[in-house]
Amino acid sequence: MLLGFVLILSIYLGLELISKVPSTLHTPLMSGANAISGIALVGALVLSQDGQLQTTLAFLAVFFASINVFGGYLVTNRMLKMFKKK
């Protein structure tokens, strides 16, 4: 139940935080948020590994979440570096 509480409050917080974004930042925000969704990596790391199938699933989950994390942050950073004021 407590976790449900955390879920609702975080969604509400997120909606409040990001409500006004300049359109210049739409893509970086999307790509930065996308990198954050790679947090699934933390979940993938604690999966049980009893047996061949479970170990394979854990490995694949870790692998794909890592692509998301590293790729996401680097692309966002590259993109943000291009935005500059003259």
Next chain:
Amino acid sequence: MDFAIDIPTLQNITYIISSVLFITGIKMLGKESTAVKGNFLSAVAMFIAVGITCIGLVNPIVLFSGILLGAIIGSFIALKVKMTSIPEMVALFNGFGGLATFLIAWSEFNNGPDSFFQSALVMFTLAIGGITFTGSLIAYGKLSEKINIAKTSIITKIFTTIFYISLAFLLYSVFITPLLIPTFEFFTVLLVLVLLGGIGFVLPIGGGDMPVVISLLNSFSGIAAAFAGLLLFNNVLIVAGSLVGASGLILTVIMAKAMNRSISNILFVGYASSSPSSSSEEQGEINPISVSDAYLILENASSVLIVPGYGMAVAQAQHTVRELGELLEENGTDVKYGIHPVAGRMPGHMNVLLAEANVSYDVLAEPDDVNPTMDVVDVAVVIGANDVVNPSATEEPGSPIYGMPIIEVHNARTVFVLKRSMSSGFAGVQNPLFFKSNTRMLFGDAKESISGLVSEFKD
């Protein structure tokens, strides 16, 4: 008494710190001056959350090799990709995040969920993760133009049907199977169905609606991560996932508003079904113009508004456009760029392209900023944009795009429209702008036309 701090407590404390950093990071990502720092903070948050989780791993060699391999491939793609293919890259990474949560849910199901709530959560996480994965792959294919299947084709219809079946089967699995003793492999069926369903979710959605789909899929991957957090009793997953879910939702709403359509209309109806009531086949005189005549007008203009659209992305004309902008400025002309939120194929697509070409972001203006002063603009140059400058949206109540906020270039003194041919835009609506008396059509490839103008300026 045991004074040693146990590992779970230490991890939970670190997760709190990490959550705070994520929140601060995403907040800073929403402002131009702090965005780079915000992204860095959220990367730090990710790093410490992952780092503390690595204490006491069951099978570290397998997992570390997974991280290493993912890091190498992810970094390679991210550093190699051309800036123009950012939309499809974001879609691809997003899909991998969805796939990870899909696999997490699968693994949790194999552990045997011990309550109705747990098993319901497993299936919802599986469904959202799976739909995000294959949906993003289709979005990737559409954006990189590897997949080109018409909305009306039989393949699209089959997959759309599977999408609805997968939703029905999901509800069946969640609510009915716990009451029965499952006599068949319903979970295996669900695994396959949600993956196929994701294809059917995105396949019928057209290119111009892609900004909405991409933001929505982005939101889904966050929600899936948050659900996985509920499943694994992990707070940082819930907080970070919810933030992504919320930011994706906000972007989705912004995009839908910019098209004046509801989200469900975009996802499930599309433009095709809005009846072709165009009795107002507004045909009229088209005024073509040559590059050298266009140059003469531009040279004497004191203010110019450039309005790019997807056509600029296709023609890869952003660098040439920037060059033209600079030459105009040297000539004493006030140059601004009018950027419509849904121009292009993802949120902020035009901003990224122009930033790549080194256009300063303070000359990029939103429709609300340029519309009130449109009547003092000497020349509005429309480059490969169509629906976002279609005056029907303000003048013709019967039009399918009526009510959509547009950049009102038709109020400028002169409008140049750079266009390949007279075909209509994504919405399939004829554009009366082309027939206005102040409009001049500059036919041909956008990049060639602009290079033509650039060389005229240089001579």
